[in-house]
Amino acid sequence: MTSQLVFQLSGSCNNYPWGKKGKQSLAAQLCSQTPGTGFHIKDDEFYSEMWFGDYPDFPARKLDTGEPLAEVLQRNKEQLLGKKVIEKLGGQLPYLPKILSIAKALPLQLHPNKELAKKLHEKDPSNFTDPNHKPEIAVALSKFEVFAGFKPLEQIAPLFQLEPLRQFNPEQPDKWTDETLRTVTRNLLKSDFDTVKKVQTELAKIPRDKLGDAAYILDLLPRLQGQYGPEDAGSLVALLCMNFMVFNPGDAIWIPADGIHAYLSGDIVECMARSNNVLNTGFCPPGDRNNADLFVNTLTFKAHSRDDVYLPSQKSDKSKAGKTVVYKPPMSEFDMLKTDLSAGETEELTGSDGPGVMIVTSGNGVMHADGVRHQLKEGFIFFIAPGISIKLETQNGLQTHMAVV
Template sequence: MASQSRLFQLSGTCNNYPWGKKGRDSLAARLCEKTPGTDFVINDDEYYSEMWFGDYPDFPGRDLETGQTLAEILKEHKEKLLGAYSIENFGNNLPFLPKILSIGKALPLQIHPNKSLAAKLHEKDPEKFSDSNHKPEIAVALSQFELFAGWRDLGQISAIFNIPSLRRFIPEGSHSWNEETLRSVVRGILKADEQTVQNIEEDLKRQSQEDIEKLGYPSSMFELIRRLQSQYSATDPGLLIAILCMNYLVLEPGEAIFIPADGVHCYLSGDIVECMARSNNMLSGGLCPVADRDNIDLFSETLKIDSSTRVDNLRLPANPSKDGASGHTLVYQPPISEFDMIRIEMTAGTEELIWNHKGPTVAIAVSGEGTIRGDGKELAVKTGFIFFIAAETETMLRADTGMRIYAAVIR
C-alpha cells in the first residue's frame, strides 16, 4: 500500500442554490470545471452558488487521484495530515471549511449560532442543524462584493425611525436607544404582517433622497429596496431590517469582512472566497420564503449586538506575513483560533517558500499558472486547482505567469 502524501490535489463540489449565478457567469462553477479528471460540466441553464472543498460531508472535497473523500483520508492518516496541534485543539477533522461563492441575488438575512446554542439545536433537530459547532466566517472579495453586515450606529437608526410608519416599533417609554431597543425593534418588524411591511416600504419610497442622505443612508437605498423586492417580495420583513438597521458595504477585490458567531449578515452580489469554522448551521430571519424562516423570537434573542458588529470591527485587513520567505504573502487574521487566511500574489518568474505550519492548509489558485513543490514531489498549479498541504510541510511555489492563491491554514 502506497504511503499517504503530505501534498495532494483535491477536487471540489459545486451546489445549486437559487441565489447563485447562472451557467458560466458563476466563478464557483468555472473554477470547479478547471479541475481535470472530473465529470463536472457547466449547464448554461443551471444556477451555481458555491464550490466547497473541505471535509464536511455535505459537499466534500476529494483526492483527485483516488476519488476518496478528504474526510476519509484524514480519518486514516490524521496524525500525519492534521498534526498534533490541530488534533489536540480541534479533533479529528479540519477545523475550517473553505468555499468559493458566486452570488447572483441576495442570500437570506441570517446568523450562525454560537457553540452553546448550536449544541442545543443539533440535539433537538440534527437533520436541520447538522453539527454542534459555531460558524464565525470571513469573506474575501474576488470581484466587487455587495453585502449587508452588522449594525448601523444606533443614532442613525433611531433618527430614521421617526418616520411615522416606523414609530410603532419603538418600545414604549424609550427615551434613547440601546442594544435592547434595537433587538426589540428587529423582533417587531420581523413579526409584522405583510400589509404593514408593504406600507412601510412605500412610505420609505416617498421620502426625499436628500432627507435620506442627511440621515446617513446611501443614495442607493431606493434602488436596493426595488432590487430586494424584485428578488423576493414586497412583503418580506427581512428587507426592512437590512435597509434600515444594517451596514451596506461594497468591497473591492482583496478586501475582507469578518462575521462573528451570531453576527447578522446578508450577502447581495459578487464572487468571494469564504472560510468558516467547520459548521453548516444557520438561522434565517427573512429574505427567504416564509417556510424557510426560523423562529423570530429565537433569531432576535440570539442576535449579537455589540461593538464587534460595528462596521470598523467587521473589516479585516490583509497584513504582510512572514509565512512566505520572499514577501509575496499577506494574511487575514480573524479573531478566532480555527484558521487564518493567507493570500499569495506572485508575478511571473518569482518563487515563494511557504514555511511549514503547525496545522493543515487547503489552498486554491484563483488565477495564474505555476508549480508547487513539497514532500518530495512537484505538482502543476493552474487556475481552479486545489491542494491539501499537511501540517509541518514546507512548500515552494513558482509562478510561470502572474498567480494568486488563497489558503485557509492553521498557522
C-alpha cells in the same frame, strides 16, 4: 512520483437559486478546471457555491483515488491533521473553505454560538447538524456587496422617527440601547406581509434629503424588492439597521458567531469554522425561515459599525518573499493566506501547525512541496499536511488563497 502529504483535491458545487447562472459563476468555472471529475457547466443551471473541505455535504475528494477527503484524513490523522488539530480542534479539518458566486441576496442569517448550537443540535439534529459555532470570513475576488453587522445606534434611531417606521419604535432616539434595537428588529420581522409591503411603499416615497447618508436605501430597496418581493421584512432589517458595504478584490469581512449578515452580490472565498448551522429570517421563502424570536434573542451586537466587520490583511510571517498577506480572524480554527505573484516571481511559505487547503484563484504556475513538483492552474485545489513548506513559481502570474491552522 506522488506525495501522500501534499495532494490534489476536487471540490463539489451546489445549486442554490441565489447563485450565478452557468459560466457566469466563478464557483462553477473554478470547479470545472479540475480534470477527471465529470463536472460540466450547464448554461441554465445556478451555481452558488463550491465546497472543498472534509464536510460530508459537498465533500472534497482526493483527486487520484476519488476518496472523500474525510476518509483520507481519518486514516492518517497524525501526519495529515497534526497534534494541535487532534488535541485541540476536534480531530477533523477544523475549517470549511468555499467559493461563492452570488447573483442575489443570500438569506439574512446568523450562525449560532457554541452553547446554542449544542442545544439546537440535541433538540433537532436533522436541522442543526453540528454542535459547533460557525464564525466566518469572506475575502472578495470581485466587487462584493454585503450587509453585515448593525450600524451605530445613532444612525439607526433617527430613521425610526420617520412616519412609516415610527410604529416599530418604542423609544425616543436618544434613549436607544441594543435592547431597543433587538425589539425593533423583532417588530420588523414579526410584522405581517401587508404591513411590510405598505411600509416599503411609503419608505420608497421619502425624499432623499430627509435620509441624508442613508439615501442609498432608496437605491437598494427596489433591487431587493425585485429579488424577494415587497413583503420580505429582511429588506427593512438590512436597509434600516445593518451596515451596507461595497468591497473590492482583496477586501475581507469577519462575522462573529451570532452576527447578523446577508451577502448581496459578488464572488468570494469564504471560510468558516467547521459547521453548517444557520438561522435564516429573510431573503428566502417564508417556509425556510427559522423562528423570529429565536433569531432575535440570539443576536449579538458586537459588530456595530463597518470597522467592526472589516478584516484588514497584514504581511504574513510565513512568507519568505513578502508576496503573501494573512487575514487573521479573532478565532483559533484558521487563518487565510493570499499570495499574489506577478510574472516571473516566486514565493516560499513555511509550514503550519495544522493542515492547509489551497486553491488557485487565478493564473498558473508550479508548486514544489514535499519533494514533488505540482502543476498549478486556475481552480486547482491542494491539501498540504502540517509542517510542509511550499514554493510557488509562475511565468505568467498567479494568485492563491490558502486556509491554514
